[in-house]
Amino acid sequence: MRGNLSSESTLRVIRELLQLDGPGYALPDEFFRRLCELVDCECVRLNHLDSTAETHYFSQGYAVDEGPFLIHPVPWAPENDAWWADYWTSICSFPERSGTYHHVQLNTDFLTAQQRRAHPHTARDTPEMMLVLPDGGGRQLRLLVERDEGPGFTEDDRFLLLLLMPHLERMYRTRERQRAGSIARITPRQRELLEQLRLGLTNAQIARRLHISEGTVRTHLQHLYDRLGVTNRVAAVMLMDRLDDDAGAPVSTTMRLR
Incomplete structure (x- = not known):
């Protein structure tokens, strides 16, 4: 993370982040760009999926090399079957297997580097944080923060996502209600x-x-x-x-x- 978590400049950026509004599907597009900059990473994305139905509904985020993006709906591709086949033996499925939600996990929390590289889902073994929120039924929201290289994420980085978690959920629910209102109209x-x-x-x-x-x-x-x-x-x-x-x-x- 850029700067000290308790510094006035960092706290000001966090306050601004929580007050963002504007264009964007599930969250404001600017939210992802600002968070990417704050955490000093290459990509931040919010995925909506249902692991029981083996379905991805959307992916919204920001990548340094391509800017804001939205994949909605996520098209099916042949490699999806292989991805889901390996899902339940990967650290990606830890929230469902453990019942642990409203939690931030780092890919370094679980396995050694050698073990991560041996699994198809983590073979690249690049730093990643994941925040998981339940969304009813088997659906989940997953905020993924990714680095292509460089140092791993710190406990300050993890704590930052924990601080943002209730506000992120509130922002998402607000937009869901707005979409529901659009249906009614x-x-x-x-x-x-x-x-x-x-x-x-x-x-x-x-x-x-x-x-x-x-x-x-x-x-x-x-x-x-x-x-x-x-x-x-x-x-x-x-x-x-x-x-x-x-x-x-x-x-x-x-x-x-x-």
Whole structure:
């Protein structure tokens, strides 16, 4: 971490970090950049996953070499199967196996360097911190702080994430409520379109069913995506399924990621 944790300059940066707002999906984009700078690392990312369903929902963060990024939804790829196959024997699954959440773990907490390099998930053996928050069901939020090289993270670094933990969770929940409010404000036509998306229909099929042009379908969908804060149909369906699931409503299985 840059600077002493108890210094006035560091505390000022932390206060500014906690007051951030602005563009961003799960958290403000600026939050990741500022945290990356404060911890002196190459990448900070927030992953949303469900280990029981072997599914990643989104990954938002900041990398020094590419800037802010958002992968939503996370596409399935052949290597995903191998990653999940090794998951339960890796330190990544420690929170589920131990029931330890609201905790910050370093990859050096568990194994020797030789043991870490022998496992596919930790073969690079670069410094990493992980903060894990439960998110209902089997879902979790994981804040990952990564260095490509250099010294490992310190106890001050760990304590910093512990200090940020309740505020990070509050920021995320606030944005979740805002998205839920956006769902409540969609028009009857937009909700009708969303139900067609849940059935996996193409724009042409939706147009025929609703007796409108494909151009009108595209326009309605863009307005719907803007309202929900998503960029495509899969993300829109996943958001609706997530909110329905939390409310106890029947959940569509159409278009779910593996």
